Each structure stands twice: as C-alpha cells, then as structure tokens.
Amino acid sequence: MRAVSSSSTPSPTHTALPHRPVDTVMLFLDLVYVFAVAGISGLLRDNGALGLLHGAVVLAVIYWLWCITSIQASMRDVTTNHNRLVVLALALVTLAVAITVPHAFGTHALAFALACWAARGVLLIGMVGTAWRVFTPDLVGVVLTGPLLVAGALLGGNAQLGLWGAAALLELVSPSLQRRRMRAVSYDAENVVERFGLLVIVALGETVVGIGEPLSEAEAIDWRQAVAVIAAFALVGGLWWSYFHHSSGLVLRLLETAGTPFDVVREVLVYGHLVLIGGIIAVAAGFHSVLEEPDAPMGWKMAVLLCLGVAAFLAVFLHVRARVFSKLYRSRLAGMLAAALLAPLAATTLPGWAALAAAAGIALVVSAWETLSPTSAGLPAPEDFR
Template sequence: MAEGAGTGKRVTWVELYFDLIFVFAVGQSAHIMVADPDWSGFGRALGLFMPLWWAWIGFVILYNRHGDDRATQRLFMLAGTLPCAVAAVETHAAADGHATAFILALAGIRLVLAVGFLVIVGRSSWVALGYGLSTVAFAVSAVVPGPWRIALWVFALLQEAAHLLLRDDDRGRRRGGSTRTVRGPSAGTDGEVAGGPAGVTAGRPARERPARRSRAAAVRARFRRPVDPARRVDAAHLAERFGLMMIILLGEVVIAVGEPAAEAAEHDAHYWLGLLSGLVLASALWWLYFTAAAPINEAVLRASGGHPAMAYGLYAGGHLSSAFALITMAAGVSLALSGEEEPTGAAWLLTIGLAVYLEGTRGLTTWRSSRPGRVLHTVVIGGTVCLALLRPLISTLGVLLVATAWAITLAAYVSWRAPERLRQVNDGPRAFLHSSAARD
C-alpha cells in the first residue's frame, strides 16, 4: 500500500459535538417524510438534506486535513453549530414554503467555512473562495423565485465539491495527462499540411489537448499521491468520522422504533413484532456497513495515498445516498409502528431506503463480475424496492418484517464474502478498484 495516507489522527470531542447538532438538523428530514409520506415529501426532504450534507463535508475536510484541535479551530467548529441549529429548527418551515431563515442559516454555515479555511489553513484560498461564492449564492437564493433558487443551490453545491476535493484531480490531469496533436483534415501522411510545415494547419500551430483517458488510466490517476502533502486526506480519520456519522444516523432508526413503542398503550403481538423487527433491522443495517464497506473504503483510500478524488468517490459523494437512505428508512419504520392508519407511502419509504442503502454500501458488487451476476444484482435491488407491492396483501408492519428478514439474508451473504473482498483489497487495491469499475 501507498505511504502517506495520513497520520491516523483521531476524531476530536468538538467534532463529535458538531455531529450531534448536525444530526439534529438532518434528522428533521425524516419528520418531513413522516408528515407527508409521498413523493412530494420525499423530494422536499432530499432537497433540504443535500445542502446540509455538503456543509458537514466541509467541516469534515477542514479538520481532516488541517485540524490540530487548537482553540481557534474549536471556536470555528462551535461557531458552525449555531447556523446549523437554526437550520434544524427552520427545516419544517422551509418544507412548508417559508424557507428564508433556513436558507440564511445555510449561507451562515458557508461563511463560517470560508473564514475558517482562510484563518486555519491560510493557503487554501481557492477553497475559501468556493465557500465565499456559496455564501453569496445561498444568500441571494433567499430572495429569488423557486426555479432560480434551485439553480443557485445546484451551482453552489457543485462548485463546493469542485473546490474542496475535485480540484486536485483536475490540476493533476493538466500536469501529468497525455496530450495529442489535432491537425486539420488536409494533413498528409508525413504530418505536413499544404502551405505549411508539419503540425501546422492553415497557418496556425496544431492544438494540444488532453487525450481521453481509459478507465484503467483514470484508476491509476486516483492512486497517484498528491504532490502537496497538505492536499492529502487522512484515511483513518475520515473512516472514523464517517463511521461515527453512520452510527448516529442508525440511531435515527432506533429512535423511530423506540418512540412509537414507548407511546403504545398495549404491549400486544403488534407491539412486540414491531419493536423487535425494527431493532433487528437496525442491527442488520449496521452489519451491512461495518462488516465490509467501512474497512474496504479505508483500505482503498489509504492505498491511494489520501487522494482527494478517491475520498470524494468513497466518502463525500459515496456516502450521501447511504446516509439519506437511513433517514428514509427511519421515516418508514416510524410510520409502520405509529399505530395510526398506515399510509401506503410508508412501505415504499422502507423498501426504497433499503435498496438505496444496499447500493450505496456496495455490499453486493461481487455479483457484477459476470453478466449473470449483473442481472442478479439488478434483480435483487429491484426486488427490494418491489417488496412494497406486498402492501395490499399485508400490513406495513408485515412489509417491515419481510424487509428485516431480507436484510438479514443479505447481511449473511456480505459476511460470507467480506473476508475474500478484504483480502483482494489488501493484495491489490488498484486492481480491485479497476475490476469494480469495469463491472459497473
């Protein structure tokens, strides 16, 4: 494995405190889906979750690359909890169309990040500029109509990701990528053009542009250590930070089980089936992530030398779907165990969330090594979603029981294959990643 993937720093207490405030904010997304368990509620929850997620990523990278847990850094982290808490309180108002305070809180989070990267890092002016642009974009979006607001949000989030992690990859391509000469159609076989020397087209020099890289070359580029040590990502810290976040989000599923159970008037069969199945589902979800996905992600990132683009693919962007899937399942579990009339959307929240979580944690990618395996993978993911179609035949609690049994089955499969996959990663992470990309 490559050296220099990080010092193996540990997550600090102030980061854990910040994560608690953040989860309070994103946890409100589940309440939006509980209050409105249809596609509109799902869409609003996802739209509000996205800018919160990327705000959290900014603080993660700030501490991952540059955090020494000094007093100044702690103050910036604590300052970030204030607008984050305001965003949490205003989430429901934003979902109902009164989003001004929520949007200004998002702008405030970006402002803290912009100043933080300038003060703590100093030389990360491009990252600070990116968050400065996001601050302006979110602030302006508070006073413009809906379509323009969405466009500004998309612009802000895309350029945040580009400045924070992906810009390193682009610079590496410009420095080390291959080039090719583009000549005019009248060039001869010896490279000359009528009326000019070789490499000149119609009196103009030939243009040099990067050649299109193969998939193998793209994988090799992600295992090329960043030249600047300050740009490297600490693999151990990132794995621990995201693992802790997944634990906290799994806690949302446990809370979704416990709250309806605590309010139940009778401890009948419905009560015990709902309580036990919800807790077993949360355990199966934990197993799916921490048995294979977590150690594999850390091993691959460490082998890349802490490459920022690899960190983006595995964690910043790669965990987004899994994190929101846990919130979606928490909403579905809460509705299934509420004791009230169960809306049909509750079953879909359960099964869609489970399918997205399975895909996001990449626990089933070993099936993609062959054409039959890829078909089987598609059938399993699609079949997981379609478990909701059992709803007319059984109750939402019944769908929860079936989904829990299915999650246990897949967790057993992942547990069986995990040692082999980990051995493949440790023997040759670059080949492992290239084969996974080829399967996709």
C-alpha cells in the same frame, strides 16, 4: 487493485498525513446533526411527492456542510484553542440550520438559507483561510451557494426549489470540476474514514430514536406494534452490521492504497455516503408510518422510502466492488433486488408490520451471508488490494 480514478493523468506522489484521533469537539458537533437528520426525515414524510424533493435538497445542502467541515478538520489539529472555537461556532450556526429544517420550504426559508451561508463562511474564514486556492469547493459555498439559497428563500415556491436544487448540485459537482487542482491533496485516512463512519452512526442513532418516538406516549402497545418495533430494530442492526462489520474496513483499505486518495474521498466517501445517509433517513421515514399504523399497507410513498432506502444502502458497496475491483458483490446485489421487489407488496398488499419484518429479514440475511460465507457473498479478499 485498480484505483478509483476518472482520468488517465499520472497520479502525484502522496505522503499520508500523520494520524490524529477524532477529537471530542467533532463528536459534539455531530450531536447537532442528529437534530438535523430528524428534521429531514420529517420533510420526507410530509407534502406527498413534493416532500421527497424537499427532503433530498435539504439533505444535500446540510450533508455537504458536514463533509467540508469534517474533511477540513481531519487535516489539522482541532485540539488547539482556535480550531475548537471554530468548531463550536460551527456547531452553534448548524444548530440554527437544524432548527429551521422542518419549515425550510415555508416560514423558515430565509433563516435556513442565511444560517447555511453563515456556516460556510465560518468554515472558510476560520479553518480554510488562504488554502481556499486548493479547496475551491469550500469557496463555492460562500460565493455561489449562499447567494442562491438566499435568493431562493426570498422568491419562494418553485423558484425556491429550483435555486436550492441548483445550489446543492453545484456544491456536489464542484469536487469533480476541481479534480485536477485537488488530486494532490493528502489525507489522514483513518481520521477521515472514522468521521464518515460516525455520520452513519448519527443517522442510525436518529433512526433508533424514530423507532420509539411514535409509541412513547401510547397507553397500550399491541402485538403488531411490538413486532414492528422488533423488526425495525433488527433492520437498523442489520444495516449497522453490513456497514461496520464488513464495509468500513474496505473504505480504509481503499484510501490507504489508492494512487490518488482524492478520488476515493470523492467517490466512496463524499458521494457514496450521501447515498448511504439518504437511504438510512428514507428507511427511518418509512417505518415511522408503520409504527403508527401497523395493520395497513404502507402506501406507495412510504413503501418506496423503506424498501428503496434499504436497496440504496446496499447498492453503494455493490458499486464500489464493481467499480474498483471489477467483481460482483453477490450478497448486496441479491439484497438490493429483494428490497426493490418488496416495494409493491409493501405498498398494496402486506400489512405494515409484515412488510417491515420482511425488510428486516433482507438486511439480516445479507449480513449473515457475508459473515458465514464471505467468499460466496463476494466480499473483497486481501489479494484484491495488491
């Protein structure tokens, strides 16, 4: 296997951390993020094209908070009284973040910024402590990101979007900028991979809620809406199958066999899962409109969210397969191209329920191909890891 790496510098010797199962306090924390995901989906649906930028920036800021919390928790025993109290404190502050998401670019901008800053401070003081010299990205959130968020909230308008975008970008690139210092870090591979898998479950779970929410108070549901509900559920199920039946094991094997585990955490887990989660949230925003108006074409914005959300989800492991093994993940490439080609039809021609059914068909065909004929689909084989 060719290790994921961006440097020819020899890799240090790593001793994996002893495995600890994910503690229930971390699952409790994830419940708060379900609320946040719902708010981000709403941001994507509102305010035209500007809503896409708002949703992307807020997603990046909140996603990074989840990442640094989960990675730090995976490196220590969170069953202790101290660490559980820290996680519960983080959950409370994150709840404040989630509450302010729908109006983060409006009346709740300052509250959102202060809550995000406070959460990063709680993590740095409560968990990271003196280890900030190694985990400098965690320090970046307190010293630079927080002030940028607050300044943007106070200025408002385009300045807010610019400063918040800069804050999000600064956090996301900080692991790459600090690679030389962080590449010696060891991980509990199984724990950290499970944590990122649970985040996928959080996003998919909120998507399932989004299937029923538009129709939960309807007095009657016609056949088009019924087809749309079934198709939406099939699409979510297909995405689940693609990730958990075929891809999550690949991530674990990569991390366990990597010469520099930090590179796998950075590229596949942190960056790759940002695209995965963004794709899921985009899909949820897209089919929300279909369930409300199943007969009409989706329009460009919602069609792009739905179809390119599916394409982005499939593209992540297409990239991983090519980047790490120099091989083609044929099923993911075919699915990604089909989803992209569906977008103009969904925007202008197909009724919403038919477009949603077609998107579900793409996800199901990809999953079936990988299950029934893994070799032709391009699934990694055991010898790829040798």
